[in-house]
Amino acid sequence: MKFKDDVAIITGAASGIGQEVALQLAKEGAKIVLVDLNACGKTINSFEQGTDYLECLGDIKDPKFVKAVVNRTIEKYGEVHILVNNAGTCSRLDLEDMTLEMWDRDLNTNLKATFLFTQAVVYPHMKEAGYGRIVNISSVSGINGGVVSGEEKNGRSGPAYAASKGGVIALTRWVAKELGKYGITCNSVAPGATATAITAGVAYDTGGQVIDRMGEPSDIAEAVLYFASRGAGYTTSQVLKVDGGISIG
Template identity: 50%
Template structure:
């Protein structure tokens, strides 16, 4: 049986653990070779993905800072050199500050904007030009957040506040950037979409408890919930879907 992404090559950022790891695992299960990019070493994660895929799929770990143009370009160039092509980019790497506006410091503001928005811009540009453009095909999936839609929903209970204004601004920017690029590259055979998670159980949220009063589905989401949505948008079967934001939030952002 031919898998839907068999022989394709995908880059997933922030993929050594959490949502990014689940996404890379999902794409590998669909037959794609995957390049795991993270600021920490993802070699063990890459090995696990290869074992799980059961043969025929390569998983390669690259250590890089998504805020660095030189490191981003090096990852893209090395991917094409080692695997021969680049079909899918998933911009997942992110940071989240939970500092309110009154207490906000420049370091937190710049960190969230640089990682979440600048990193998405840098990788998207490097992947599309020239590789996806020249191939006449590509899937870019950006991981935003319902904070970028709702401005940091009142979802958090004990253990910390809601996501801060820098995070909300950066994730809202990702959504706007996605729409702009989608309009620019649609005629090139490239789709660009966003997945907007709600509260997801990852190491980033381990120290927090959440209220689910505003959610239709009253539980934390899982990395696999997000991976399923990304896998759909990354598939060759979604060639007529672009510029969209798919909310995966248990109904917290209905409307």
């Protein structure tokens, strides 16, 4: 079992990509800390019998909640090996219609929370252990300015989402440079259009992709598991696009 006895914190674990990451890590022997604003019953009910897990429900934008999650993890398991910053929001308002409320929501959920959890697991826990795997879910929108859907308006991911995910990529690279000396790697997976709640109801034209279909959460989870593994110890600061080839020029 590739992740036997590893302790993994996963944000946004109630559904979608986070749920799939949790299930795959658990199947490989990891102890799972499920973090979400919503109850994770669907994920928990899908675990194999005997899976060791901890559910933490709250707002990942709240520093006190983030610290409480990490403290509960350490109290129960004594250590933390893997952090997957997955939870996110995506407003689809264009620049003209973008509100400050939506801007703050996307930036705080996607970028601020990634910073908060990274800081909380590294200092002192991963640093003292001399080991850690941090995987941040960004997006090809943070690279190319937004995946265009088939709709004329409010289909493309908005400027707040693109800015937040671009920030996640920049933060990933900064953290990787800072923490490599402690045996901690930090990488990012950048999905393209993927069938989750965020993309529900949005019509994506995948005909221009090399692989003509929407991505599935399992496609993204497979990439996350590589970065989270002990075998990825010489890989850091990378942004892996899992996008069906849409980024090919």
